[in-house]
Amino acid sequence: MEGGKGTVCVTGGTGFVASWLIMKLLEHGSSVRTTVRAASEHNRDLSFLRNLPGASERLQILYADLSDPDSFDAAIEGCSGVLHIATPIDFEGREPEEVVTKRAINGTIGILKACLKAKTVKRVVYTSSASAVVFNEKNVDIMDETFWSDVDFIRKTMPIVGSYMISKTLTEKAALEFAEEHGLDLVTLIPSFIVGPFICPKFAGSVRVALAMVRGNKEEYSSLLNTSMVHVDDVARAHIFLLKHPGVKGRLQCRQNIAVINQRGTEKVTGNSSSSSSKLILYSYWQSSCSWRVRFALNLKGLSYEYKAVNLSKGEQFNPEFEKLNPLHYVPVLVDDNVVVSDSYAILLYLEENYPQKPLLPADPQLRALNLQAASIVNSSIQPLHMLSLLKYIEEKFGPEEQILWAQSNIEKGFLALEKLLKNYVSRYATGEYVYMADVFLAPQIAVVNRFNIDMSKFPTLSRIYESYKALPDFLASSPERQPDAVC
Numbered sequence: 001m002e003g004g005k006g007t008v009c010v011t012g013g014t015g016f017v018a019s020w021l022i023m024k025l026l027e028h029g030s031s032v033r034t035t036v037r038a039a040s041e042h043n044r045d046l047s048f049l050r051n052l053p054g055a056s057e058r059l060q061i062l063y064a065d066l067s068d069p070d071s072f073d074a075a076i077e078g079c080s081g082v083l084h085i086a087t088p089i090d091f092e093g094r095e096p097e098e099v100v101t102k103r104a105i106n107g108t109i110g111i112l113k114a115c116l117k118a119k120t121v122k123r124v125v126y127t128s129s130a131s132a133v134v135f136n137e138k139n140v141d142i143m144d145e146t147f148w149s150d151v152d153f154i155r156k157t158m159p160i161v162g163s164y165m166i167s168k169t170l171t172e173k174a175a176l177e178f179a180e181e182h183g184l185d186l187v188t189l190i191p192s193f194i195v196g197p198f199i200c201p202k203f204a205g206s207v208r209v210a211l212a213m214v215r216g217n218k219e220e221y222s223s224l225l226n227t228s229m230v231h232v233d234d235v236a237r238a239h240i241f242l243l244k245h246p247g248v249k250g251r252l253q254c255r256q257n258i259a260v261i262n263q264r265g266t267e268k269v270t271g272n273s274s275s276s277s278s279k280l281i282l283y284s285y286w287q288s289s290c291s292w293r294v295r296f297a298l299n300l301k302g303l304s305y306e307y308k309a310v311n312l313s314k315g316e317q318f319n320p321e322f323e324k325l326n327p328l329h330y331v332p333v334l335v336d337d338n339v340v341v342s343d344s345y346a347i348l349l350y351l352e353e354n355y356p357q358k359p360l361l362p363a364d365p366q367l368r369a370l371n372l373q374a375a376s377i378v379n380s381s382i383q384p385l386h387m388l389s390l391l392k393y394i395e396e397k398f399g400p401e402e403q404i405l406w407a408q409s410n411i412e413k414g415f416l417a418l419e420k421l422l423k424n425y426v427s428r429y430a431t432g433e434y435v436y437m438a439d440v441f442l443a444p445q446i447a448v449v450n451r452f453n454i455d456m457s458k459f460p461t462l463s464r465i466y467e468s469y470k471a472l473p474d475f476l477a478s479s480p481e482r483q484p485d486a487v488c
């Protein structure tokens, strides 16, 4: 079979997606060239490709290897479209990350050079991966095509399995840059977690993981947490669509449903992204800033909860029933099934460990420490010094004047320290562009100080980030006046 008008080259033909795509292209009447690695010639039976309907007339299999970037020239020569799917996968960390990445980039650039040499290639589709998008510290619900994975973050958090994610991220960037520089019509397709049937003899890795619960493989459950999945047939159709529609440019995500699997691993698989546990109960008082922190955190993590009001002005915190939950007689208290935890700081750490979605502590050690420190300053060195019971005591002992002066001086001391601490990290939020634990503690704290006539112009950083908090729906929904026990 000669290459010519309409012939499509698919790299990595023995893989899960590529083999399915070859089958679909043949069904559509296309002529296909595919590449497989020569090293596997002796131990790999290619009959699953050769026996596909239409293969004997319209499928040609050639040897090429990403380790030899020039080896793709023959497969690409004369083709009108190239679908570059071949990619090194090494989740066991057998090779150093740099080796995997170098092979992926050099191989891809070799393929793109072959496309330029051929002079017949009108369109290239590079198959990237959601791994090139989602692994970063950006604490948002939706990541579109403008998001990139952060390779330093991957190196820190996934030392063994990270080479695939890093190589996909850097290869996609390199491909886009090369195409831009050389005027090559290239689009990148970013499928999420691919599932569905397969024709290749090797058990497709993502399908194996998707079946973790069926196979009872608990170690693999975590890969499925909040995972966006897509059917292999849709991925194949997206490739074919992109070949035929040169007007579509840039990066394109290809995803379908989101499987939300409860952190405990087995309990639920639902069809939407809002979580999960209906067992959480929060004992709260609408005006309590400590309760507000927890309400804000629960909202950020998308956790629904039952609200149980404890009326502090009526002394309900001293009821014997409540005392069983917190012998200190303070709100908030969180009950999660049979776990009871009080003190907002402890609750936040509990949530972080048990509901890790939307992390409230960044991975970077300095930023993490700073978040803990800022939260702790609010929790131990500001709020306890202006809490109602203490102020009442001061008022009784020393009079109302002393009460307000005491509160003001302690709040200002804490705020001044926070201004200095955050100075080099602050951006839209306390420690950067994302809402973390420092913000969860700071936002309600700043909100309540108007009770004490604090001159906030002395604290420009805190004033600025407070403006950002006021634009956050999760913060607004947790505010006192929107609570069921609010008396406004």
Ligand SMILES: N[C@@H](CCC(=O)N[C@@H](CS)C(=O)NCC(=O)O)C(=O)O
Pocket: 287, 288, 289, 290, 291, 312, 317, 329, 330, 331, 332, 342, 343, 344, 345, 379, 384, 387, 388, 389
């Ligand atoms: N460090 C604790 C402090 C809790 C606290 O002070 N709660 C206040 C409301 S913000 C309370 O329950 N006060 C009741 C009282 O003083 O009797 C936390 O963060 O949960």
